[in-house]
Amino acid sequence: MQKGLVSEVIGKTSLIKIKSLSDLTGCEIFGKAEFLNPGGSVKDRAALGIITEAEESGELKPGFTIVEGTAGNTGIGLATLAPQKGYRCIIVMPNNQSQEKYDVLKALGVELITAPPCPFANENHFYHTAKRIAAERPNCFWANQFENTANFRAHYQTTGPEIWQQMDGKLDAFISAVGTGGTISGISKFLKEKNNSIHVRLVDPFGSGLFSFMKTGQLSSTGSSITEGIGIMRITANFKEAKIDDAVQVSDDDMLSMLYHLAEHDGLLVGTSAALNVYAAYQYALENKNSGKKIVTILCDSAIRYQSKVFNEKFLAEKGIVRRKL
Numbered sequence: 001m002q003k004g005l006v007s008e009v010i011g012k013t014s015l016i017k018i019k020s021l022s023d024l025t026g027c028e029i030f031g032k033a034e035f036l037n038p039g040g041s042v043k044d045r046a047a048l049g050i051i052t053e054a055e056e057s058g059e060l061k062p063g064f065t066i067v068e069g070t071a072g073n074t075g076i077g078l079a080t081l082a083p084q085k086g087y088r089c090i091i092v093m094p095n096n097q098s099q100e101k102y103d104v105l106k107a108l109g110v111e112l113i114t115a116p117p118c119p120f121a122n123e124n125h126f127y128h129t130a131k132r133i134a135a136e137r138p139n140c141f142w143a144n145q146f147e148n149t150a151n152f153r154a155h156y157q158t159t160g161p162e163i164w165q166q167m168d169g170k171l172d173a174f175i176s177a178v179g180t181g182g183t184i185s186g187i188s189k190f191l192k193e194k195n196n197s198i199h200v201r202l203v204d205p206f207g208s209g210l211f212s213f214m215k216t217g218q219l220s221s222t223g224s225s226i227t228e229g230i231g232i233m234r235i236t237a238n239f240k241e242a243k244i245d246d247a248v249q250v251s252d253d254d255m256l257s258m259l260y261h262l263a264e265h266d267g268l269l270v271g272t273s274a275a276l277n278v279y280a281a282y283q284y285a286l287e288n289k290n291s292g293k294k295i296v297t298i299l300c301d302s303a304i305r306y307q308s309k310v311f312n313e314k315f316l317a318e319k320g321i322v323r324r325k326l
Helices: 019-025 043-057 073-085 099-107 126-136 150-166 182-194 210-216 252-266 272-287 303-310 313-318
Strands: 015-017 028-033 065-069 088-094 111-115 140-142 173-176 199-205 246-250 294-299
Touching: 015 150, 019 028, 019 252, 019 272, 028 150, 028 272, 043 073, 043 150, 065 073, 065 126, 073 088, 073 099, 088 099, 088 126, 099 111, 099 303, 111 126, 126 140, 150 182, 173 182, 173 272, 182 199, 199 210, 199 272, 210 246, 246 272, 252 272, 252 303, 272 294, 303 313
Parallel strands: 028 294, 065 088, 065 140, 088 111, 173 199, 173 294, 199 246
Antiparallel strands: 015 028
């Protein structure tokens, strides 16, 4: 049994075969169970990587306060690690995220600041607000998950090798959405170095610009999405490291249909970004039906972190989201 401090049990998550979808498609679809990390999401890896590199460089010193702008999961990862290392946290979030994230952060003792959603160019954007706070207050370290490539390196050094080992080096495709770009970049770079023929596919929600960027070279978007923590309208330092072959868009209707399918048929309660990932993996499998291809994606976090939204029929109806059978 694995033992250790919270920081020592991040990673080494299970790879789960999603039987219902594998049976439907004649491929093998696997999800990396990142919701099993102590902070409940894939962002624990980035948080640990950022803290470790900052400590080694001397940017983060004993007694400092970690400041970060986040949709929630990176903040939770940082706040999960901070107490054992003697740090405090100030977390800046948009004010339209799931209530569960705010509740968890408050329980972890952070100073929580919320900001109205706005374009990145606006100085009140949560990213700029966090940067400004870190500069104005003494003894602060700004984690800067979007541009701090310790994020990407954490996945290159841990998540990618774990997937390669768990699949015995035999996989045909890796599929992932993008928030900061750290996950898809670190994993794709590692896997492509092992076998350049592995297909890497980016999945984007509506309202994000990366699908357009991959197809046309221009950042543009249409529509919107209830997914949280993924989708972006700029190219980050982390994303620049990615090795991507193709991109697809997935609607909220398809995402939510997959979320409920996984709960009902596989006993997997996954969050919105994970459901988006799995739907794109399912699409790829259908394109290669009965080929036996092995496909891996990321189960970023749990549906429990969004239950006030995704299990709320009134909320879904207000958003016009329609569930259907796959």
